[in-house]
Amino acid sequence: MDVVSDAISAVRVGEPSSNRLRVSGTWCVRLSPYEGAGFHVVLSGACRLLPDGGGEPVSLGPGDVVLLPHGAGHVLADRAATEAQVRRAVPFEEVRDTDVPRSGPGPAVELLCGKYRLDRSRTHPLMAELPQVVHLPHRVGDHPELRTAVDLLARELDGRRPGGCLALPNLLDLLLIYMIRAWMARAEAGAWPAVLNDPVATAALRALHSDPAAPWTNELLAARAGVSRATLSRRFTSLVGRPPMAYLTWWRLTLAATRLRETDAPLTTVARETGYGSPYALSHAFSRAYGVTPGRYRDLGR
The missing domain is CATH 1.10.10.60 (Homeodomain-like)
Incomplete structure (x- = not known):
């Protein structure tokens, strides 16, 4: 096996989980810190990701992918949400897999939100070096494998297709690989991109x-x-x-x-x-x- 495959295999535990989130109007959803890695794929619409601890907000648009490799807590919110509304964010567990309209005007947003279970005692230094938030914006021509995985995921979510129970977790595993590849391809700092070059x-x-x-x-x-x-x-x-x-x-x-x-x-x-x-x-x-x-x-x- 190659180093990146081994680094992921060593730390991964069990199968990834995912939920679809459909929201509209004014909304804020909180995701608690997690002993693993979280990810979001924006299937349609736009929103913001606000990391815990005062990190810089990340604006997300259609096709964007974001990885939180160390399981940092964060809030997802519409772009017009105020600080007071962010502080009152609804726990993600209360709204996942549902249509959740909120008060006030605003376009609908659809996301695929998920988690990878990780055993931190076996973390490879390549994985440890990933930043708290890896934002991979959608740009035509960038990271074609990642874009294909996102497209396939969106299609699998459209309905109960034969074999979907196997297809979805395997596509999510591919998504993790492609997210890490994409980060390494554009990383401006860090030891492991230099190591593997x-x-x-x-x-x-x-x-x-x-x-x-x-x-x-x-x-x-x-x-x-x-x-x-x-x-x-x-x-x-x-x-x-x-x-x-x-x-x-x-x-x-x-x-x-x-x-x-x-x-x-x-x-x-x-x-x-x-x-x-x-x-x-x-x-x-x-x-x-x-x-x-x-x-x-x-x-x-x-």
Whole structure:
């Protein structure tokens, strides 16, 4: 797998959920902080997103997509809503999947609002680096895959089509990938867009993610990247923020945590899949990193 796929797979838990929101007139809806990632797709109309904590309001128009990768609380409101009305925003749970007219004139707005469940204990630094709000405005020619996913989602929401129960969650998974791709393509700051544009760091990461259980050394990894060991160490550490072998250890333990939570594989199998010579070696490293034994970590996730 590639780094972006692994970064998403490691943190994702269960299936995404989504609800359609249809509002008109003067309206304000509050979404509480969430232990995951939230998103909104504006299917028609226009509105504002107001992040908690006094962040800059974001104006949203038809076709716009917004991702809140750290689950920040926020308010969605019509463009004419006052501060007093925002403070009295209706909880989202009271209005989702319904037509909610509000007093006063104003055009109708339709949004797809949803959540991705995430396990923060396994967050990849690429995901951690995402800003609180990722706004991807609709512009003709920009991010065609994202635009296609939005169009397909809108069609799936039009009615109960055969296979929709499978199509919708899979389209939502694609939407997450395309939102992160779009952010990386236009990010003006941040380490990970630079990491994945560096041929040496990318070659090393691809090798580690392709076969994390292999007996990697700095020498073998440098040979795979086609550079000297010193060059690999300098560039990888500078861009990624930790040396190659430290990153490998972290990634192996992250994979072990994922296997423990998502499968019933015995510890011997998990150790073999993640590059540890014995269950004891994995248990020692895992307990040091997570503060609990692998068995206890698995039990806590159930």
